[in-house]
Amino acid sequence: MKILSLIPIIAIGGLLLWAAQDFPKWGDVESPASKSPVSSHFIGKTGVDTEVPNMVTAVLADYRGFDTMFETVVVFIAGMAVLAILKGSTRGNSRRKDHEVEAEPDLIVTNTVRLIVPVIQIFAFYVLAHGHVSPGGGFQGGVLMGASFILIALSWDLEKAVSRFSIERCMIVAALGIVIYGGIGLLSMMLGGEFLDYAELERVLPVSREMARYHAMLGVEIGVGFTVTAIMFALYANLSSEGSLKQGL
Amino acid sequence: MTDHSMICLLAAAVENGEVGFLPLKIIGFASGVVGLIFFLGTAVGMVRFPDFYTRMHAAGKGDTLSTMLMLGGFGLVTMEDFSVGSWLLLIKILAVILFIYLTTPTSSHALMRAAFEDDEMPMTEDDLKKSKRKGKRKK
Amino acid sequence: MTEWFAMVMGAGLFVLMIPIIYRIFKGPTGFDRILGVNVIGTKTAVLLVIIGTLYGRVEMFVDFALTYSLLNFVAAIVVSRYLNRTISLKEMEAREKAKGGAKA
Amino acid sequence: MYPIIIFLLLMLNWVILSGKFDAFHLGLGVISCLVVTWISQDLLYHDRRKGIGERLREAGAFIQYLPWITWEVVKANLHVFKLAMTKQGQEEMSPRVVTFETYLKTDFAKFVLANSITLTPGTITMLIRGDVFHIHTMSQFLEDDLLTGAIERKVAEVFEPEVLSKK
Incomplete structure (x- = not known):
């Protein structure tokens, strides 16, 4: 066969x-x-319009700002849907409980994870903040950040990770990310431009029109990073424990 | 001669337009090739060793040193000038090496523990002798 | 010269990966396969640096190499943890079966 | 005290990764290092009772320990190479599991010992239960080398000198 x-x-x-x-x-x-x-057009104008050396970031966060915003919303909705389905479910749990084993966390793995988790988090922030000059950005940085929490959950158990970053806080952070993104868009609208027209932000920021776009893009990326981090971890926590948030994988 | 004074000499040689940084390149090439040779040891060990645990020895150890040597070699080869950027690049490559140095033993331990708790008993000397005899008989 | 060296190293890595791919294909147990995948993953970090040398943008590709080696570590931990867990589940089921047999 | 050290270490990390020294990027670095220090500073330096001088001595001793372990890695690779490539190596191979008990107390010292054992020729740590290490070895003479406790003494010199003086 x-x-x-x-x-x-x-x-x-x-x-x-x-x-x-x-x-x-x-x-x-x-x-x-x-x-x-x-x-x-994009190759010629990106540098002039936004002063961002990385064209991909400029196209994603500025020329195509609406698209990226709703992509973030889709990620958020996916997280909400998984939570809504699994939160109240008990059918899986009752059977699963009999099989829970007392696996004590491994000494070597936990110590390695202790050493590398802060480094991963710094690396995630670096990827997030340098999306303008090198490949990277909100989605990538958020995934790395979420991975650091998942690594904690894997090496100890899910309770330890949830005690560091609880699911309620996850949801707050995820919503905060979208609020940051939409807030920057609304702010530029209030200042007289269109929704997500970052150039109008020059009136509140002490920089030129092009640099205002640059900085607003960073803010937008931070919002995306927040949402992706929180949803990554919430998805892992819920899916691996079938909604019970215990023991994990 | 200490390393530091040697690097200063090399930098001076580059500024004078000599073949200065050729030695660094040669060291880089050599360490890359040595890394490749150690990786050959790993690859052959992965095929020839009799059971999972012995293969783990080949993989866990050969991997660390060969990756370190190859990455370090490339770090030296790409050292074009001695500006701040190229030093930072070298340090970054060293950081990758340090990361691999830390994680490879850990992941090999984790896999080994998982296999051991899976009741897959490691081969002992007697088993090895038996399997060897069997192989000879077949021939 | 540097390009030539990078090409030779990359080709050598590819050739030496063949025995490991054989081990992944053949491997009597699942652990052998994971081991092979792990080794190839570490070597992919090196390959990324080689590609960076060829394109002349090593400073960018080093980031990828770091990310890839991180991913490799996470994969090894996940797999070992998952196998541990499933094995204990299997054991539990066997024990349960034995218990049920005793009752009957 | 410890949060400040962790912040400085993370800042060093950021500078190596970023490679940009203008005020904007350094400011971003300070903010992210503060956030990471806030989120996960309890992961590093588990034992907070030790003083700064003690930690500095540990760091110095550990840097001296690194060349030795690197040389051990080279020897381990030569050993694997010999086992894989030569016929004599194949004859010599005799895998078995060895158990020994360590006198190291802290988790971190045990972790360093276990990874050092994994990196030295022919031995891999398989399981740690309390103080007992289960180790998979490749050949007989390596096992003797392990049981005399050279690695253990080296690690103890770095992390727990008081244990050695007691002995």
Whole structure:
């Protein structure tokens, strides 16, 4: 049976490889993507408009600000949905309780985690804050931050991690992230521009219009980071313990 | 000669436009190749060793040193000039090395403990002899 | 010279990964497979630095290497923890079965 | 006292990672280090009763310990290489599990000892239960080397010198 299933996989893989020959070459000037006026516009204008060296961040957080905002909202809704489904469920728990084992936390693993968790958190902040100059940003930093809490939950047990970052606080932080994002948008609207038109923030910040965009993007990324951190951890905590928040994986 | 004075000499050589930083590159190349050789040991050990625990020896140990040597070699090779940026890059690579130094033993211990609690008993000397004899008989 | 060296190192790493992939494919127990995946994961960090050297942007790719080695560690911990847990569950079920048998 | 040390260490970490020295990025670094110190400072330096001088001595001793353990890693790799590549090594291989009891008291010292054992030739720590270490070894002579307690003494010199003087 295994060998039979291998045949279509190899066939499809070969087909895809064959089709990949038609792709334009890497960095080809004549390819459709490079020819279109949109990309040349972004490549030419990003630095002038926003003073952000990393074009991807500028496009994500500024030109496409609405999209990123609702992506964050989708992440938040996913977390809420999992919580809503699993919070009251007891069907899994009653059976599961009989099988809970007394596994004492491993000495070596916990000590290593003690040493590396602060480093991971600093690294997460670094990724978050340097999204403008190097690859990174709110989503990546948030995932790293959430991973540090998940690592605590894995090496001790879920109770220890939840006592450091409880689910209620998780929800508050997640909501706070969206409030930060939407707040920056609303603030720029109140100052006379459009929703998420960061350039208007120059009136409250002591910088030029372009740098106002730069700093507002950082604020927006921080909001995304908050939401992603909290939802990552809440999803792990709920899914691994089937809503009971005990013992974990 | 201490390391520090040697680095100063090298920096001076670079400024004079000599072949100055070639020695660093050669050290980098050499450590990369040595790392590759140790990785060969790991790869062969992974295939030839008889059971999971002995393979763990090959993987856990060979991995640490070969990764360290290769990363360190690349850190030295990419050392173009002696500006602050390149020093920071070297320190960053050293940080990755330190990270691997810390985590590889831990992850190998965690896997080993998981296997041991799975009632998968490690092979003893007698088992090894038996399996060897069996192999010979087959031949 | 540097590019050439990076190419040779990358090719050497790929060639030496073949025996480990064989071990992942063959491995009598699940632990062997995880071990192979772990070794390849550590070497991927090196490969990322090699790619960075080829593109001339090592300072960017070192971050990726750090993230990847972190991910590798987390994966090893998760898998060992998960196997530990499932094994104890299995044991528990066996014990329960024995208990049920005694009752009957 | 300890939060300040942790903050400075984290700041060093940030500077290495960031590599930018303008006021804006350093300010961000100070803020993030403060946040991380607030969130997870209880993870580092578990035993807060020790004084600063003691900690400094520990750090110095640990830096002296690092070259030795690195040399051990090199020896371990040569050992694995020999076992994997030569026929004589295959003959020599005799895996078994050894148990011994340590006199180290603190968790961190036990952790350093266990990882050092994992890095030295032919031995991997398999399980720690209280003071008892279960260790998987590859060959006979390495086991003797382990049981004489050279590594243990080295670790004790770094972290618990008072235990050694008592002996």
